[in-house]
Amino acid sequence: MTAQGETATTIDPRLLAASTKADVLSQALPYIRAFSGKTVVVKYGGHAMEDRALAELFAIDIVLMRLVGIQPVVVHGGGPQISDLMRRLGKEPEFVDGRRVTDGETVDIARMALVGKVNREIVTAINRHGPHAVGVSGEDANLLRVRQRDPRLGFVGEIESVDATLLVRLLREELIPVVATIGIGDDGQPYNCNADTVAGAIAEALRAEKLVYLTDVAGIYADWPDEASLVEAIDLDGLEALVASGAVSEGMIPKVESCIAALRSGVRRAHVLDGRLPHALLLEFFTDEGVGTMVSGPGR
Numbered sequence: 001m002t003a004q005g006e007t008a009t010t011i012d013p014r015l016l017a018a019s020t021k022a023d024v025l026s027q028a029l030p031y032i033r034a035f036s037g038k039t040v041v042v043k044y045g046g047h048a049m050e051d052r053a054l055a056e057l058f059a060i061d062i063v064l065m066r067l068v069g070i071q072p073v074v075v076h077g078g079g080p081q082i083s084d085l086m087r088r089l090g091k092e093p094e095f096v097d098g099r100r101v102t103d104g105e106t107v108d109i110a111r112m113a114l115v116g117k118v119n120r121e122i123v124t125a126i127n128r129h130g131p132h133a134v135g136v137s138g139e140d141a142n143l144l145r146v147r148q149r150d151p152r153l154g155f156v157g158e159i160e161s162v163d164a165t166l167l168v169r170l171l172r173e174e175l176i177p178v179v180a181t182i183g184i185g186d187d188g189q190p191y192n193c194n195a196d197t198v199a200g201a202i203a204e205a206l207r208a209e210k211l212v213y214l215t216d217v218a219g220i221y222a223d224w225p226d227e228a229s230l231v232e233a234i235d236l237d238g239l240e241a242l243v244a245s246g247a248v249s250e251g252m253i254p255k256v257e258s259c260i261a262a263l264r265s266g267v268r269r270a271h272v273l274d275g276r277l278p279h280a281l282l283l284e285f286f287t288d289e290g291v292g293t294m295v296s297g298p299g300r
Helices: 013-035 052-067 079-088 104-127 165-172 195-206 236-244 250-264 280-286
Strands: 039-044 071-076 133-137 144-148 156-162 176-180 182-184 190-193 210-215 233-235 269-274 293-296
Touching: 013 280, 039 052, 039 195, 052 071, 052 104, 052 176, 052 280, 071 104, 071 165, 071 195, 079 104, 104 133, 104 176, 104 182, 104 190, 133 165, 144 190, 156 195, 165 176, 165 195, 190 195, 195 210, 195 250, 210 250, 210 280, 233 236, 236 250, 236 293, 250 269, 250 293, 269 280
Parallel strands: 039 071, 039 210, 071 176, 133 176, 144 182, 156 190, 210 269, 233 293
Antiparallel strands: 144 156, 182 190, 269 293
16 A cells, blocks of 8 residues: 555566566676686486487586686486487397496497487587587597406496596686597597596596586485485585495485595585476576585585
């Protein structure tokens, strides 16, 4: 109700929307300052990569991070794409203990799918929003040196070392490396590698500020699949205790183990985010609330 002689004021909805955007931008400012110049490794896969709309939003998020001074490195998998190409070429995928059996023909198919298709699609999507992305394979410049993980699996690689020289050079040129997870053995043999493990190893080598996993769940759960047990924040000791208790689901174990190794090696924080959530990266990096699970390293 207005007093006699006063006129009620109606605020233009467009101004309200603009004001909300301004509030979001002002909230992001301290985070932009904090992360400018810092390296962030993002493991990209799952539904976020297969859904075209989400893939487009991911590309926008990565470019925006680069434009505000963050140095993102994207590491991607592509298991479904490898399986699809195998079937199209008349070869049925085979797994042992959840890992792909990779004979000589299959590793060639994996290279075609990861390096020739998936990597190019991600690079192209990012570069639609700015000429920043460069596709890289772990074979390039001996980035990923590996050994055979298990003779039963064939050419599946276990990482021995990471030479991040090429990535450092690209980051200095303000470019965004997009890494396909094919490693190289001492004899020149290529190996397919687990993308979660590769992301963690690259984060270690770069002494990254953050290691981020985009997944198909909301984060790490203390009692999967009870959604109420989502862990929003935990330190390294707490995460190791959670793993030791058997509470971490089987599919999350490679990510969690990579997080632990990276944090032990100097990465400051690790995050497990729901890649199905639009702009998950921006929500985690630039808002007070954040999303998913954040794991802090020793003394953080």
